[in-house]
């Protein structure tokens with residue numbers, strides 16, 4: 067039986083297939099070498115970097131909940147200099163496609179980060195993490211405000227000519243599709259949806275919140291219906307590709323994202339306990355082809 071070609075175009079970049087590792091759980095990518103064949107998947111969205119290195123949040127950082135995982139990492143990362151001189155070249159040398167994830171604490175930080183990116187050979191696709199709920203300054207405000215979001219996207223497009231820019235959105239807003247539209251109008255080449263959903267938990271015995279910062283980001287199966295709905299609505303609002311992420315733990319889940327309108331998908335939390343899942347999704351898609359999106363389903367609107 068012939069294998070289906072899975073090449074996927076996003077902006078100016080052609081990925082070998084539409085299955086990526088989501089930013090965060092897999093670190094800078096090579097931490098997962100040996101656990102799955104990283105050359106088989108479409109690429110690795112690297113852990114978000116800021117211009118300066120960050121130590122991240124104190125206290126508990128990961129906490130399991132019913133059907134999900136809460137995290138409060140606080141964007142611990144090695145910073146732009148180490149990332150671009152060590153982490154990224156190592157990925158490229160290993161034949162792995164990096165999608166470079168960037169976040170900024172403020173405008174000045176963002177400008178410096180983009181300038182550092184501009185001077186780096188081998189980066190042709192970035193994902194702007196405009197949605198991290200753990201950093202008190204910058205990220206959250208950018209991702210929830212359409213004007214600010216557009217300003218950040220436009221600056222990336224102006225500073226990095228020819229760069230494919232994905233805008234990663236937070237679900238912690240009233241209308242995620244409106245933010246996707248703002249990103250598209252500002253020149254984004256694609257939308258990644260979703261980042262984690264804000265949540266909290268309480269340590270009963272200690273009578274205090276589990277996390278020092280109280281609120282954390284929920285991921286894993288619990289958020290999948292939220293992510294699927296976001297992809298569904300965004301893909302009906304914008305004309306640029308949508309990259310679906312949130313709660314994918316099986317091949318069937320991945321198929322649903324394509325049917326909802328995703329052009330590509332990312333696997334995050336699931337790689338903590340099932341690192342080979344992305345590779346199995348690729349194998350299945352090679353056998354079956356990528357499922358087409360559903361029709362408009364307008365007659366089902368009244369359901370529920």
Ligand SMILES: Cc1cc2nc3c(=O)[nH]c(=O)nc-3n(C[C@H](O)[C@H](O)[C@H](O)COP(=O)(O)O)c2cc1C
Pocket residue numbers: 088089090091113114135137139141167195198234260261262284285286287289311312313314332333334335336
């Ligand atoms: C431990 C952990 C760290 C994460 N770090 C980042 C990050 O640095 N940048 C980012 O854009 N998203 C980060 N995320 C969010 C994921 O990329 C993804 O959007 C979210 O977890 C939903 O997908 P999932 O349910 O498959 O994990 C992180 C998620 C987890 C669980």
